[in-house]
Structures are given as structure tokens and as C-alpha cells.
Amino acid sequence: MKESLYNYIAIEGNIGAGKTSLSKLIASDFNAKLILEEFEDNSFLPKFYKDPERYAFPLELSFLAERYQQLKDSISNRDLFMPFTVSDYLVTKSLIFARKTLQTDEYNLYKKLFEIIHQSIPSPDLFVYLHVKVENLQRNIKKRGREYEQNISDEYLTSIQESYFDFIRQQTGMRILIIDTNEMDFVNKETDYQMIKEIIFKEYETGVHRITPK
16 A cells, blocks of 8 residues: 555545544544644534525635635645645535525626636545445434534435535546445444555546445
8 A cells, every 4th residue: 555645635425424534544544634624613604504595605605715725725835744635625515515505696606706716726636435325424413413413404415415426427537436434434443444544545547436345
């Protein structure tokens, strides 16, 4: 396994998929640079879950600004003493979520802003998507106990899942790895984590690779 096979890995997934947990494990294991989305400090998020129509646009704008600044600063200033960078989000998730939460005119404006800033953000060498069924996402959401997430509907999670797959189907120049983690517990089972790690740190051709660990 080559530790420096990829310079920048983005790990994604639906709400409750375990992307942050996996990113932390990998960063700790390899002494890699870790970029975590700072959503818990976003004052609009609890308001959005209570009144989506009113707070969707300021929420998405604030997320976009934070993601842009964080990725631009972190990836541009590479640490020579760390073998690679791993993040628990892909900046394009801004469009994925905005498409579901914004009105058409708001989304069109938002997309223009996104396309302007996206040009200055490096793309990951490998995009990892953790696929988890909605029922398991809900279990994870309940388990971690964030109050503002407890009323997220199955329909909303399904729509986000579909949006991720729509995005993946449209990509032509990216290495994309879809890992089905429904039967895995990589946080609490070392063997599951080692299996995930071996899957991620293989060399992949450009395109979509779907893997269901046995």
C-alpha cells in the first residue's frame, strides 16, 4: 500500500454515513492533513431544520463561503511533512444540497456564484462515497444525538442520496470510489477499518468503481 498514492482524498456520503469518522481514522493512521467541515458552528443550520423555506438560502451561502475559504487555505498551503490531505467533504456538495433546498431562482443565482469560485479550488485525486441505506443513516443520526437532526425525514435523506448519484453519473474526469458500508462498522471493528483502508489505497483508473466489501 502506497501512502502517497493520492495527494488529496475527499470522503463523502449522506448525513450520518460516517464520512467524518473515517476521515479522522485515516488522518490519524497516516499522519495526514485533515480538513473537516465546520458545520456545527453554523448558526443557520438549526434554524434551517425548523424553517427550511426561510433559511435555506442564507444557510447554503454560508456553507459555500466556509467551504471555499477552508479548502483554498488548506490545500493551497500543503504541509511537506504530511503525506497527503484528507477531507470529509467535497465542495460540490454545495450544489447537491442547494438543488434540494433552494427555489429555482435562488438555485440559479447560487449556481453562478458556485461556478465562479469553484475554478480556484483543486479537485481531489480520489473521491470516496460511502453508500449507506436510509434506515441505517437514521440509526446513525439517532445514535449521535444532534437535536436539530432528529426530525430529518426518510424522504429528505433519499433525495440527497439520489442527488449524489446524479452527480456521480455526470462525472467524466474523476476517480470515484463508491463503497457499500451497510454491513460494516469501521469505527468499532478494526478488521472493517483495515478492509476499508486497503480498498481506498489501491490505484484506480479515472471513472466510477463500485465496491461491496465481503
